[in-house]
Amino acid sequence: xxxxxxxxxxxxxxxxxxxxxxxxxxxxxxxxxxxxxxxxxxxxxxxxxxxxxxxxxxxxxxxxxxxxxxxxxxxxxxxxxxxxxxxxxxxxxxxxxxxxxxxxxxxxxxxxxxxxxxxxxxxxxxxxxxxxxxxxxxxxxxxxxxxxxxxxxxxxxxxxxxxxxxxxxxxxxxxxxxxxxxxxxxxxxxxxxxxxxxxxxxxxxxxxxxxxxxxxxxxxxxxxxxxxxxxxxxxxxxxx
Numbered sequence: 001x002x003x004x005x006x007x008x009x010x011x012x013x014x015x016x017x018x019x020x021x022x023x024x025x026x027x028x029x030x031x032x033x034x035x036x037x038x039x040x041x042x043x044x045x046x047x048x049x050x051x052x053x054x055x056x057x058x059x060x061x062x063x064x065x066x067x068x069x070x071x072x073x074x075x076x077x078x079x080x081x082x083x084x085x086x087x088x089x090x091x092x093x094x095x096x097x098x099x100x101x102x103x104x105x106x107x108x109x110x111x112x113x114x115x116x117x118x119x120x121x122x123x124x125x126x127x128x129x130x131x132x133x134x135x136x137x138x139x140x141x142x143x144x145x146x147x148x149x150x151x152x153x154x155x156x157x158x159x160x161x162x163x164x165x166x167x168x169x170x171x172x173x174x175x176x177x178x179x180x181x182x183x184x185x186x187x188x189x190x191x192x193x194x195x196x197x198x199x200x201x202x203x204x205x206x207x208x209x210x211x212x213x214x215x216x217x218x219x220x221x222x223x224x225x226x227x228x229x230x231x232x233x234x235x236x237x238x239x240x
Contacts, residue, residue, distance in 0.1 A: 004028050005038075005046040014055035015141065015236055016048055016090070023045060023056060023082040037067065037075045056236045063233045064088060065187025078189065094235050096180055101231070103177040108222045110170055115202055115218035116211040118161035126161035130203050133157050137196050146186040147196060152179070154199050158218075161206065187223040198224060 004024035023038070037043070042056065044051040058075055061067040066082055069075045118126070137150025154179075159168050171178070186192050198221040205213035 004178065005043065007227075013236075014053045015060070018043075018047060018049060018053055018057035019060065019082075020063070026077065026082045031077055033077050033082045035077050037077065039135065040179055059233065060090060060093070063093065063229045065189070065229075068189050078187075090235060092229065093233075096184070097230050097235070099177060100181060100184065100228070101226075103174065103181050104226045106174055106221065107178060107181065107225070108219060110167060111158070111222055112215045112219045114162040114164070114167055115206065116161050116215040117164055117167075118158050119206045119209050119211040119214040121163045122161040122206055122209075123140065126157065127203075127207060129157040130154065130206065134196065134199055134203060137192075137199065141192045141196060145192075146149070146183075147192045148183060150197075151182055151186060151195060155182075158206070181225060184228045184230055188228055194224070195221070 004021050022043075025031075037058075038046070038049050040054045043054045047054070058067065058069060061076075061082065062069050066077070067075050069080050084141050122130075133150055133153035133156075135150075136153055139145040140147040140150050159171050162168070177180075186195060198217070201223060202214060202217040205217050
């Protein structure tokens with residue numbers, strides 16, 4: 001079908017060469033989300049590399065939510081392609097892994113308080129914005145997306161509903177790393193639907209004017225966001 005899985009020569013960072021070949025294999029073979037990749041043993045034999053190098057490449061793709069390795073059931077595509085725009089350089093993944101715990105810690109501190117204040121201060125206009133954000137997220141997920149924009153709009157609406165200029169300024173200061181943590185979470189398998197349900201629980205508490213309940217719901221949500229494959233990943237240390 002394709003020569004994308006032809007034998008490879010050993011060079012430093014061999015797993016990155018495996019990534020390049022897998023991208024070509026998926027593109028040339030017309031594979032789509034839900035399709036199964038060859039086994040690690042088969043890939044190693046066809047590429048002429050060790051299974052360790054293949055495993056490193058698969059784990060990098062899994063960390064980014066591009067494939068799902070099912071225990072005892074093979075590795076399946078989660079997207080229709082593995083092109084360069086989707087596969088991040090490992091150095092960038094390492095940098096995000098280092099800063100993600102701090103970002104999540106800041107999110108829990110700030111957003112928990114914002115949710116509490118939102119329950120106490122929200123207006124009808126604020127509630128309308130929150131509901132619209134959840135509708136947007138639900139639509140995105142129904143269309144096969146991750147719900148990223150709806151998620152962003154929801155958290156922005158919670159911040160606005162808190163009516164705290166200083167806390168809102170703090171949130172703007174860390175907007176970029178927050179977006180990274182949002183994307184990291186939503187590309188985990190089955191996470192978008194769970195995140196939407198958690199958002200609805202937060203909205204319910206805000207609508208009811210339950211400050212403690214809104215804070216608790218937001219805390220549960222942010223701690224769920226913290227459970228991402230990236231934090232468990234150990235970056236490759238050599239080109240074996």
